[in-house]
Amino acid sequence: MTPQAYKTLVGAFVVGGIVLFTLGIILLGGGRLFNNDVEYVLYFDGSVSGLSIGAPVVFRGVPMGSVTQISLVANARDSNVTIPVTIRIDERSFIRASGRALSESAQQEIIRRMVERGLRARLQLQSLITGQYRVELDFFPDTPMNFRSATPDLEIPTVPSPIDTLQRTLARIPIDQLMGALSNILENVSAAVGNGQLKAGIEAFTATFTETQRLLSDSSLRHSLENTLSQVDGASRAMQKELPGALASFHSAMDNLAQAAERLRRVADSAENTLGRDSPTMNEVRRLLTESISAVRSLRNLADMLERNPEALLMGRQGKR
Known part of the structure; x- marks a missing residue:
């Protein structure tokens, strides 16, 4: 092999390696290496059980992105634990009226204005069979805008999910008191049935009802009343x-x-x-x-x-x- 052919072969091999390395990076990055996707962090107060990485993020049913990371952060000062959930908003979800895609800064500005108008994130049950959850974005203008991260511009406030609200409501119900009151009622009914008071009361009510019906059906009494x-x-x-x-x-x-x-x-x-x-x-x-x-x-x-x-x-x- 001549030296010139050898150099050509080595150059082609190097170029091919570079091309393959670039394609590998692009494929491993999910094809998002040169896009303008924006990531936001969410902080949920309740459990995120059922939420997994890759779960969809929707806005009123329209796919907007996906969950990319679920972390557990411990605060050494107050021994508190928070669960930040990172989501990625797809750049293709925002387009201009002319059909062109928006830049990253323009997307962030749109999200910031939507948050000021009441945009909030919450967990929504995706399937009753699998128990999987998704992140739902919608407007809740009457809810507070609480930020917990050091970068509020890249955070979307959250609200409790319907399941969390139901669980908190059920937790405030005094089950023990209700069961005690129900037990007392059943005991009183059982005692009334045992000593015959309930039966006597029902018989007295039946007799009174029968007598009233007889008086109302009395033709002479009704005729006298009509004459009067x-x-x-x-x-x-x-x-x-x-x-x-x-x-x-x-x-x-x-x-x-x-x-x-x-x-x-x-x-x-x-x-x-x-x-x-x-x-x-x-x-x-x-x-x-x-x-x-x-x-x-x-x-x-x-x-x-x-x-x-x-x-x-x-x-x-x-x-x-």
Whole structure:
């Protein structure tokens, strides 16, 4: 082999090795070596059991990325343990209206604004059969925006999942007290059944119900009640028919009585000039005149009330209680 051919072969071998090394890096990196995917960290308060690396990240059902890392971090100061979950948002999830992909900084700015509007992450059951979970992104504007990492721009706040909320609610229920109360109720029922009180009560209720049904089905009692109601209805109609004429006559009499009272007042004025203002006779006349006027006013009020509410003669006047 000539030296020139040898050099050519070695060069081709080196170039091929470089190409294979580059392809290996790209393949081992999942084809994400030259992309603009952005990673965010999530901190969940509850258990992340059922969540695994590679679990999907969705936004209202639309795939956005996947879980890339689940860690366990111990804090030496307060002996607390946190579980940061790292997710990767696919750059292909964000495109411009023109169809072009966004840069990494533009994606981060969009996520930051969405977090300010209430974007939160939570665990969602993906399958009842396998018990696997996924990360769900959605807007919860009424939840607090709590950050726990040193880089808030690369963190998405979390909210409890529906399962966690249900578990916390069940944990606050006083099961022991409820079971104790239920046990007391069952003991009381058992005691009532044992001494015959419950049976006696049921029999008494049955007898009362049967007697009430018999009274309601009694034809003579029902016929008597219907006759009484018919008589009351006839009397009411007759009164309503005759009452307008009686009220008119009553009004006329009240007017005549008012005129007589006015004439009496005039006579009293004339007598006052003759007998004197402070004489016993004038005092008696004044008292009689005052009582007459009060009686006329009361009778007129009664007539007005009967004209507006004629059934008051039967049912009485319905005043405020």
